[in-house]
Amino acid sequence: MIRLRVPDRLSSYLVLMGRPTKQGLMLLADALMLVFAVWAAYAARLGEWFVPNRSQVLLMVIAPLLAMPVFLKMGLYRSVIRYLGEQALWSVFKGMSLAALLWTVLAFMTQMTGWEGVPRAVPFLYWLIGFALVAGSRFGARWLLWLPTRSRFSGKQVLIYGAGDAGRQLAESLRRGRELFPAGFLDDDHNLHGKDVGGLRVYPPEHLPTLLERFDIHDVIVTLPSVSSVRRREVVALLEQYPVRVRILPALTDIANGRHLVNMVREVDIGDLLGRDPVAADPTLLGRCITGKAVLVTGAGGSIGSELCRQIAALQPGSLVLLEASEHALYQIHRVLQSVLGCELVPCLGSVGDAALVTRLLHKHRIATIYHAAAYKHVPMVEANVLEGARNNVLGTLTLASAAFDADVETFVLISTDKAVRPTNVMGASKRWAELVVQGLARQAGASGTGQRFCAVRFGNVLGSSGSVIPLFKEQIAQSGPVTVTHAEVTRYFMSIHEAVQLVIQTGSLANGGEVFLLDMGEPVRILDLAHNMIRLAGYTVRDEGNPEGDIEVVVTGLRPGEKLYEELLIASSNGVGTSHPKIMKADEPSLDPDTLAERIDQLRAALEARDEDAVRAVLMSVAGEQRDDDRAARIVET
Structure with a gap:
């Protein structure tokens, strides 16, 4: 000593x-x-x-x-x-x-x-x-x-990946702090290897194993703010092979002048691993259905609904009506919007299945645009509560869409899911029913010449939403595991919640009526790989046969009732056509003729009144299967 x-x-x-x-x-x-x-x-x-x-x-x-x-x-x-x-x-x-x-x-x-x-x-x-x-x-x-x-920072030294301007400024900021201390840079530029930048040596990335032991490194901060998300994913994939916690610096658009960079370092978000850049919004489409108009958002307190409300508030609507069944969720989003919205804000506690309430709201506030986000979307929960899932997702959508038609609402956008494509569970089937209902109202609006537009937007898993697997994985990792995956080959599409909501808003402007819109979501992600990545990014190792001394185990539990190995975005793969937005497609998906739709809805109502779960399930699945190519205008084959 x-x-x-x-x-x-x-x-x-x-x-x-x-x-x-x-x-x-x-x-x-x-x-x-x-x-x-x-x-x-x-x-x-x-x-x-x-x-x-x-x-x-x-x-x-x-x-x-x-x-x-x-x-x-x-x-x-x-x-x-x-x-x-x-x-x-x-x-x-x-x-x-x-x-x-x-x-x-x-x-x-x-x-x-x-x-x-x-x-x-x-x-x-x-x-x-x-x-x-x-x-x-x-x-x-x-x-x-x-x-x-x-000596003071022993065990708290970090490596900085990227010896550019952002990396050098971050190193200087860390030196002035008391939490972490820079031990050196990693960089891909061969011309910098072995040189000192700002008093710190620059090493090639392949020297990382030696550096971890020499400097007792537990953290690596990635400072590549101007590279594409594909390159960022490659760097993170390299780092996650080692027992270090990976952090990342935000994009250049989030950095004003290089000061306070230490406070801007964040944990690696799983979105950094998806390998796709966010879809840019078209400014001409964003405000067309919102600016200066009365807008209603159902499910306003949910993960999708609340983000919808935030983005709508920024587009200066004439008024914004929030419909939400949860008092706490409604209070939270109303409190947030009160400070940023400069127009009339109406919180309404109630259900989309309440016809009298919905009709009164639409007429009293002269609603021009509806974004319908209210739905039960947890597959296991809906599978265990078939009656309520069908009542809310199908009849609730029918009640709201019918009231919108009668109240001359200009634009109705249903938020759907990729699980509605050839569904194998009640939740997916109920959302496909909701699409069929909206398609039926779109056909009715077209026949009557009202000019109203009814459409649906379909996308995959949303990062950060309550229905995503990612919050579950984070919770399991925080509890030291095990992390549960239903099947080793399960894959899912992912997108950010901000991007998903931008898509929803823009689809209303692109709609003519009856379309199902979907996004070019890149490649699907294997859920097992996602679990491994999240464990490694949290600074832990995966415990398996090759590494029995690892920190957290991944357990394959088997597919849940109604769960599919992979999701699709189209019922008929040849249906998708482009739109004016480079990353948005639309599809003229199979639909039911009015008489068949009315008949099946009556059957569903009767089964619900009798509280017959088997009958409700049978009716739901009967119209949710794949349609014959030679009978696209008529009926859907029963599964």
Whole structure:
């Protein structure tokens, strides 16, 4: 302990010195080292303990007098030792070379005047020893000055991936903080490898295993704010192979001027691993159905509904009506919107299945646009509560859509799901029914020439929504596992909740009536890989046969009732056609003729009134199957 305390005290004393005092000490140290370098050069050349004569003593004293002006000109005393980089070696090399050359010229000139000669090897040895002493003293001083900091941050050192401007600014911010300390940079640029940037060494990424052990690294911060999400995913995929916690710096659009970068470092979001850039919104489509109009959002307190409300509020609606069955959820979103919305805000506690309530809201507030997000969407919960799932998702949608038609609502957007495609569970079937209901109202509006537009938007799992698997995985990881996956080959599409809501808003502007809109969501993600990634990103290792000493186990529990291995976005894969938005497609999906739809709805009502779960399930699934290609305008084949 004493050995550590003394260098720490000396380092702190040196750091607190004034800059002129430090420069004076450096000048004195260099002078003494150069005198010693001349003596050592003679001793090395002669191979014995060297006792200089009068003329040789004079040459030793002259050496620093010649070198000091050169060193001053080369800027050797302007650098801050603690942040000294490899570029200082070049300055020392040039300064020492010129000083040695001047000394050599003077030494041989004295020989011409009759003084005792200088062995030819001495000037070279003087240059070599002087360079080693001057350069070594500076980097040794840098090590000494950082010693207390390294001791204080033992076990808290981090590596920064990316030695660009953002990485350098982050390193500087970390140095001024007290939580973490930068140990070095990782960078893909071969020209930077082995060099010092801002006093920190730049290493190639393949050196990471050695660096983790050498510096006791537990965190790596990725500072690649301007690269694509595909490249960011590749970097994160590389890092997650090692037992480190990975953090990431936000995009450049979130960084104003480089200050406070430490506070902007966030945990890696699972969205960083999806390998797709967010779909850009078309400004001309966003406000068309909202700005200056009365808008109703159902399920306003849910994960999708609340984000819808936030984005709608930014588009300056004439009024915004919130319909929500949960008092707490309604209170929360109403409280948030009160401070940002500059128009009439109407919170309404109730259900979309309440025909009288819905009709009164639409007429009283003259609603022009409806975003229908109210639905039960947890597959196991709806599977265990078939009656309520069907009543809310199907009859609730029918009640709301019919009231919207009667109230001359201009635009009705149903938020659907990829589970509505060839569904194998009650939730997916009920959402397919909701699509059929909306298609039926769209056909009715077209036939009557009202100009009303009824459409649906279909997408996959939303990151951060209450129905996503990701919150469950986070909770299981926080509890040290196990993380449960239903099947090793299950895949799902994912998108951000912000992006999903932007899509919903824009589809209303693209609709003509009866379409089902869907997004180019990239490649599906294997849920088992997602679980492994989330465990590693949390700083843990996966416990399996290859690593029995790992931290968290992944358990395959088997498919739940009605669960599919993979999801689709289209019932007929040839149906999708492009729109004016480059990432949005629309499909003319199979629908039921009016008589068949009315007949099946009557059957569903009767089964619900009888509280016959088997009958309700049978009716739901009877119209949710795949339609025959040769009978697209008529009926859906029973499964």
